[in-house]
Amino acid sequence: MRAASALCATAASLVLSALVAAPAGSATAGDSPVPPVSPISPVSPISPVSPISPETLGTAAAAQRAAAAGVRFGACPAVENLPEPVTCGTVAVPLDYAHPDGKQIKLTVSRVKATGKRGTEKIARQGALVFNPGGPGGNGMYFPLVGLMPEWKRIGAAYDLVGYAPRGVGRSAPLSCQDPKRFAHAPTQAPTHPSASYKLERIAQARSYAAGCAKNPGLRHYTTLNNARDLDVLRAALGEPKLTYLGASYGTYIGSVYAELFPSHVRRLVFDSAVDPRPDRIWYENNLVQSRAFEGRWADFRTWVARHDDTYHLGTTPEEVLRSYEKVRAELAHRPAGKKVGPGQLQSAFLQAGYYDDYWPMRAVALSEYLEGNPKPLIDQAAPTPAAAVENENGNAVYTAVECNDAPWPTDFRTWDRDNSRLARVAPFETWDNAWMNLPCAYWPAPRQRPADVRTLPGELPPTLILAAERDAATPYAGARALHRRLAGSALVTEKDAGTHGIAGGPNKCVNGYLDAYLLEGRVPEHRSAACAPHPEPTPLGS
Template sequence: MSKTSGPGLRGHRFAAALAVTTLTVLGVAACDSADDEDHPAAAALTWGPCPAAAPGAPRDPRLTCAKVKVPLDYGHPDGTSIEVAISRLGATDPAKRHGVLLLNPGGPALPGLDTPSAMAPTLPKTVLDGYDLIGFDPRGVGTSTPQSCGLENPGVAALFPYPAADGSIDANVQAARATAGKCAAKAGENLRYFTTANTARDLDRVREALGETKISYWGQSYGTYLGSVYSSLYPDRTDRMILEGNVDPAHVWAGEAESWGKGMAERFPDAAAVAAGQNGALGLGATPEEVTRTYLALAERLDRTPAPVPGTPQSLSGAMLRGVTYALLIHNNTLPVLAQVWKAAADLADGHLTEADGKVLQQVFAHSPPTPGVPADNQATMFLALTCGDAEWSHDVEIYAKRSAADRKTWPLTAGMPANIWPCAFWPQPVEKPVTVTGTGARNTLILQNRRDHATPWDSGVGLRRALGSRAALVGVDNGGHYVYHEGSACADNATVDFLDTGRLPDKDLDCTDVTRQ
């Protein structure tokens, strides 16, 4: 699960989800029955041009789009309707077509209409021949009835509650309460129905609209939770499932967030080693341990005294440095850039910024323009709707203070943020309990997991593997970063493509150690 507002597929993901009335639970259970035929058959889809893409998003000219109407509240399927936007890149050889492959880039709350365009260049001809690649903006996201809390700072990163320099969380408590109140006032009661469980139900309406008996699915980061929920609600409608960079369904979402401290400790040495290898130019330390000490001291210094960035109204804080670090740890090929960011931040704090440092910081402070017609705070709003609405969080402020202080000592790289208070502490009660992810169903799920993934750590992938039991096979890769496929392991890539082509899972879990740096 990525924790920043990412640029799309293979961008960032936050990995970070309980009760309702008996009447609502019973209504939802009826809708989720595998043989439910109560709702009318979907009308034929009307395919046409897609909405305007986000600036810079790759788009295959063959991509077409359509919309599917779904209930806002599946407990009242004849009530208010919303729309889910979907996209399609058709199979390139109809004679070899196997079915549809739905793609979700994670987030939570990343739009996905352009995911087929981004993913297709990484896939071999056999997969492109065999599948219609289907993208979608999940409910409330992008062009699918987008939601907004009217947040003044629209970035997801602004939501992450780093304590004050002295460890106090008083300001975090005030900010969390204010954000939750703003969402309640602006987005209203309906925001409670924008959940992962309802998104999974939407996917089944999409399946029906596509005229498919079953769907195959590839979810990344948060998308792994969405996929595991779908396959648990509709095991008989699930074909081939790939889950990459995984959320442990037993820890949704407060527990998943708290896993980031350990995940950062496992991933950070990869970047520190890159910086140490350039010590002559960077001066951050000759060993990974020295670089780590330099980084921690710099972050703490910026916590106390943020450094003004020339030519901008902004200052570089410790929280911002940690956020950029998290984002650039996503891929191995951005680790050298991260080392340059650390140098630029140190020079800025020392008051002797070079021209090269300035160019690096310009990239750090650059903002991607929003997608036309989509509220600027859409991802942040839906990030909150999902992480706060999927499962109930503690409402005890003192518990967060104690947990954050302990986490701060144990995992200094994250400074107590993952265990701190979030707006979810002041959120309305979820409309239903989380879906239980189990091992019931066909053996049809491939789990891809890096050993040094800071966004959804190794332990989370193992947790999902445990939940799915005999339904799944785990491909573990000795690599860092958040993504597995097309990131340097032929072992993992071959297992993925073979599964899509044939439906065969590895006979047993695989341990891939053949990573080559790209």
């Protein structure tokens, strides 16, 4: 499920400026593989595995070792591009938790220790706050730097801010499925209603990509279940008896599976922009729902641009703005900008505007300038960056491995063709691009699992906090409500009439107030529900 957090985007930009933006109790998850199915039908979770399953025992053994070893934090390697006061270390985890004494992999970890004060105010340390930015495939090593941002000062005073690269990501036993140069190939086409010949071409690419992934030893062990187990080992290595965790986007699914597997190990959990954890939604159905939601967010962007036609001259209605966009798309199909930006790159760049409204002004400028004869802003924003090719391919490889391993997928392309063709009639913006990204799962070589049936009973967990924007497209709001129903005692804070993906520590002071109250005092909203007015829309930039 294509997703990334606003916090990730904010923190990333801080990094670039020298500082940066989808489960001990019994487990219901399935390490047991299930046969491929086609077409997809609702998945009934397998019966709970025994609390003394090999994976459960293996996690306990790995956590015990990690608690004894701790984490040796020191200067971060130059490749991490993390300045002081961030320090780095590693934690060893089993590749296969059923065999905890077998092959070990090392996860990279970063930390800034709690400052203990905010200005003249002294704040007691409350332990480590661990962050996962989502993906799958997101790298959270930058996270400790958010403590330099005003919105995070109080949290950074009370907590060690801890980031990490999950298994397969960055330097944590990295996965790769394709030559990064081939993965970053540009320009590309991106038809919203692809022809039969184009579909055959993409099927061949998906088969090839799946075969490339199969060359990785241990591919089957890159799963959400193991990401949750890794999180418990990391907790132990940090010396924390219970976990305090903030997961964004896919990171919320890791956190919800952790809550299912290890409810007695939970101190506080924050779910920022929640993935729908219902087993029949993981992952095929969630991706269809996501594609439909992006159509609404794409309309939000075009409505904003139309309101500022005096600045951008792209049209006074969303429909006129769409015609301007389609005109650019048609020209790029025949004459790529800078020989690198075709319709595929255009679509990817404007998809980001569906995630974060911070992108709206610059994307509108790029469109306007292109139509005025200046392609440079569009090239700057949309052309692939060669230096990022390895990182991007790695992230995509992990994304693919986790989603394909986690659940059954349709194995007959006719199912994909039927579902996406229907959806593209009403939601053309993202539908087929999302389908092509996930299509390797139809031809996946590794065994698939049944998804965990995430749910907790009253009293199993301490109160948890869910944050959600009502018009979020990457993790649609229905997913937050589903998680709220499944985690007894959870509280849901909604940013109304807003669609930024990932809202913790962002521009909404109301949301941040609830986040601070929860992490610093353990307080959740009365009646387990609260609403915040939307943050202000972005200010237009002159073209």
